[in-house]
Amino acid sequence: MKKSLKALPLLAVAGLGVAAVTPAFAQEGAINVISREDGSGTRGAFVEIVEVTDEDGNDLTTSSAAIQNQTSGVITTVAGDPSAIGYISLGSLDDSVKAVKVDGAEATPEEITAGSYPIARPFNVAWNKEEELSDVTADFLDFIMSKDGQTIVEEEGYIAVVEEAAAEEETEEAAAEEETEEAAAEEETEEAAAEEETEEAAAEEETEEAAAEEETEEAAAEEETEEAAAEEETEEAAEEGSRIDSLPAYEATEELEGTIEVVGSTSVSPLIEKLAEAYKAVQPNVEINVTSNGSSAGMEAAMNGTADLGMASRELKEEEAAALEQKVIATDGIAVVVNNENPVEELSLETIRGIFLGEITDWADAK
Numbered sequence: 001m002k003k004s005l006k007a008l009p010l011l012a013v014a015g016l017g018v019a020a021v022t023p024a025f026a027q028e029g030a031i032n033v034i035s036r037e038d039g040s041g042t043r044g045a046f047v048e049i050v051e052v053t054d055e056d057g058n059d060l061t062t063s064s065a066a067i068q069n070q071t072s073g074v075i076t077t078v079a080g081d082p083s084a085i086g087y088i089s090l091g092s093l094d095d096s097v098k099a100v101k102v103d104g105a106e107a108t109p110e111e112i113t114a115g116s117y118p119i120a121r122p123f124n125v126a127w128n129k130e131e132e133l134s135d136v137t138a139d140f141l142d143f144i145m146s147k148d149g150q151t152i153v154e155e156e157g158y159i160a161v162v163e164e165a166a167a168e169e170e171t172e173e174a175a176a177e178e179e180t181e182e183a184a185a186e187e188e189t190e191e192a193a194a195e196e197e198t199e200e201a202a203a204e205e206e207t208e209e210a211a212a213e214e215e216t217e218e219a220a221a222e223e224e225t226e227e228a229a230a231e232e233e234t235e236e237a238a239e240e241g242s243r244i245d246s247l248p249a250y251e252a253t254e255e256l257e258g259t260i261e262v263v264g265s266t267s268v269s270p271l272i273e274k275l276a277e278a279y280k281a282v283q284p285n286v287e288i289n290v291t292s293n294g295s296s297a298g299m300e301a302a303m304n305g306t307a308d309l310g311m312a313s314r315e316l317k318e319e320e321a322a323a324l325e326q327k328v329i330a331t332d333g334i335a336v337v338v339n340n341e342n343p344v345e346e347l348s349l350e351t352i353r354g355i356f357l358g359e360i361t362d363w364a365d366a367k
Contacts, residue, residue, distance in 0.1 A: 027343050027363040031355055034077050034086035035065040041265045041295025041313030042071070045121035046087050046334050048314075050349060052356045062358030070292070071266050075337070082339040083363065085355060087119075089267035089313065090333035091157045099335040101346035107335040109159050118349055119334040123158070123268045124312040126302050126324040136258035136286050137308045143279045144329050146250035152278055154244065156271055159331035162243045250282070257285040264291075264298015264311030271330060272311060299324065 036043035038059070046052070047059050054060055068074045074086040079096040086097075090107050093099055099107045105116035112120045125141070127133060133141070143149050150160040262272055269292040276288035295312040299320045302310030316326055336352055338344055344366065347355075351367050354360035 027366070029083055029363055031361055031363055031366065032081055032084040033062055033065040033356060033358075034074050034084050035061050035067055035356070036071075036074065036087075037067050037069045037294070039294045039296035040069075041121075042087065042089060042267050042334060044295065045314040046119065047356070049119050049121070049334070050353050050356065052353060061356055064358060065356070069266075069294075078337050078339055080339075082341045085336065085338050087334050087336050089270075090335045091271060092267065093157070093335050093337070096340070097337040098340050098342065099337050100344060102336060102352065103349050104346065107333050109154075109157065109333070112331065112333045113159055117333055119336070120331060121314055121334065122328045123265075123271065123330040123332050124314075124316060124326050124328055125262075125268075125272075125309045126299060126312065126316060126320070126326040127309055128302055128305055129323060129325050131305060134258060134260075134308065136256045136283075137260050139256055139283070140260055140276075140279055140286070140288065141309075141327065143250045143282075144275055145247070145327070147244055147247040148250045148278065149275055149329075150244050150247060152274055153271065153330045156274055158271060160244050161328050161330055162247060252282045255285060256283050259287045259289065260309065261301075261307045262288060262290045262309045262311060263293065263301040263307035265295040265313040266292040267313040267332065268295075268311035268329075 036046075043059070043061070047061060048057070052060055066077065068077060068086075071088050071092045074088050075092070075094070075097055078084040078086045088097075090099075090109075090112075093107070101107075102118055105111045105118070107117055107119075111117040125144075127137070145161070150162075153160045262269075262276075269290050272288075273290050276290065280286060280288065291307075295314055298307065298310035299312055299316065300310075301307035303320070303323045310324070312320075312326075313332065316324065336347065342363075344363070347366060351360060355366065360366055
């Protein structure tokens with residue numbers, strides 16, 4: 001009996017030792033999957049990019065997922081559940097939840113632009129091909145795609161879009177400048193060659209000196225070429241950094257009146273509301289009503305004419321694209337979010353796929 005009593009402290013110490021080596025930072029327990037509803041553009045883009053689908057593209061999100069019909073619903077649910085995981089628009093991310101890294105890349109505009117963060121999608125607005133846009137709707141679109149509008153896009157945490165026409169114009173200007181430089185260089189080369197021939201014919205005895213001079217000129221020409229290349233690289237970097245600056249500023253050529261109905265994606269609507277607010281500052285007699293009810297509902301409203309513009313946070317489906325004109329107004333990332341108490345900082349795309357397919361159900365198996 002005394003021997004057993006003496007052993008108790010040792011066992012207690014041993015027990016403490018086991019507890020001490022147990023990783024207190026590890027997240028364990030069931031994973032509570034939070035997903036958006038059918039028809040959500042965010043869900044459509046997410047399952048397509050992460051490949052939570054079968055070979056025919058059918059959505060295979062686990063049936064155990066809790067469904068939320070709004071971005072705010074996903075945020076609130078994940079913020080209140082340490083075991084939850086969900087996905088939201090990057091532009092809607094706040095400090096109430098934590099975005100995890102995906103394959104080592106953070107969910108930031110910089111990582112998306114660099115192509116490092118893998119889960120990104122376009123923000124589209126669309127309208128009926130059979131109906132001409134009203135003057136106020138067309139003007140609002142011009143504002144969105146202007147320097148003023150795309151500056152707001154960046155300020156709200158999304159990635160700005162430069163119109164194809166502006167990009168094409170920049171390319172043509174760069175090509176014309178390059179041709180001019182090549183022509184000037186060719187002319188200089190011909191003049192140098194003619195001068196060299198004249199010098200050789202006039203004074204053969206100065207061949208060695210001429211050769212030395214030629215080498216000097218070649219070295220100088222090479223140095224100029226290197227400087228020109230460096231300057232070109234600098235110009236290209238500056239051009240890339242000022243793409244928005246190359247866009248035309250919005251100009252209110254006349255005072256407009258009217259109403260614009262914008263319907264669709266709950267992810268796009270916060271950005272549209274910011275754009276509408278800025279637009280009304282310069283066109284105060286235009287009313288812009290924004291209804292957030294999902295991308296599919298927005299495309300349907302645009303097709304049947306009950307909306308002037310439909311919003312979609314995904315690529316348009318084949319039947320939608322056949323009936324609608326569309327314009328990409330921004331690029332957005334989809335942030336995979338967990339509770340702030342969850343110690344997980346990074347997940348692989350493969351693990352995220354497994355979680356939303358229902359194949360990985362415990363945090364201990366989430367890598």
